[in-house]
Amino acid sequence: MSESIEADETVDARGSACPGPLMDLIGKIKDVEEGTVVALLTGDEGSKNDVPEWVEEANHELLDIDDNGEYYTIYVKKT
């Protein structure tokens, strides 16, 4: 886990196939306040590309992507 980033919310989408993890993240981002940091846990390789693309499209901020071996943690800040 990224030691410098503390997530306010966590979305555990491990076991979900594409586009499940991205859609789970979008659903969470929709519900939280601006400034909230959401950590997405995903085992889907495609999420490494899909999530940053959507974050840029929607003008949020990608903070980091941690490779934990069996899954990734993708940190996104709602702006």
Place this chain on the structure above:
Amino acid sequence: MTARIVIVGGGSGGTITANRLAEELEPQIEAGEVEITIVSDNPNHIYKPLYLYVPFGEATLEDASRPLVDLVDHRVNLVFEHVTDIDTDSKSIATAAGSELEYDYLVMATGAIPQPEETPGLGDDEPGHHFYGPEAAEDLRTALANFDEGHLVLSVIGTPHVCPAAPVEFPMIVDQWFRERGVREDIDITYTYPIQRLHGVRPTAEWMVPRFEERDIDSKTFFNVDSVEDGTIETLEGKELDFDLMVGVPEFTASSLVQDAGLGEEWMEVDRHTLESDHAEDVYGIGDVTNLPTSKAGSVAHYASGTLVSRIASEVRGQVPTATFDGKTICFIEAGTEEGTFIEFAYDREPVVRDENRFLHWSKLGYNEAYWLTARGVM
């Protein structure tokens, strides 16, 4: 001692499983060693894929409905009551009518439930239409019949949704339907999808691109509907799109029984190969209610039922269950009103989408009639 198998839900998963179990365990049922019961709050079985055809006058609501009593093996008990509580510790379920049924094996087959009231632009007093319920499909039929110019938008708002092919099919059918009515040149059609391509299944998305271009169907991706007001859709990504007729794919949820019974946070959480609950003993899930990493499609329930029936029958016989589910899924895709194709895939196998043809369109129409044999467990 009698083994009591209780199935909650009378849709595809529940009905096929009950019928196949009755066949598989016939000797045990005849000997009084097994009882199979379906508990459903709807005395009718609905073949939901036909709702796609209702807006175009190609099917009626009556075509999509049959009494469960006509479809289910006579050795299966039917209880038409609304389940209100599941207790996986005492292995019992309670109904609104006050009944309590104890089970040895429980199969959850409660499906996925459309939530138009929770979906932006859909629901009462909202402008959007959909085709995921009987009244809604008929309302859309009226709206389409009166629509001869303007901008039609088909927007995939909620995911996951049932029948992953339907949003692909609708724009292609409506395009040709408008052409046949001679009004297509006065109508613009736009399709929207939440992620960066046209469909979650990548080969399907790639198949769609040239076909939408040929048919002059516009598309917008990374399009997550946030609000709908005065003929304008606004998205989470800050986009705007005006429409004259909106057709939306709503959000879906599992029955509240899943969360209340501790069987999953949202969808029922099961092992993807054995279909056993991650959270309770002797509880299984089948079909759209589950979190299986594949599509919410009737074919998944159909193929998974083979695994489920084999595993439960093995348990009843005191054998070690060995059957596993590989995620097999098949979806027909209509490419207009005269041609179709299909996709077949599994957990570890991506589909190949072949060119559409007339034979597969007629195969789908034929299957729509033959479906009732699937529900009976015959095919």
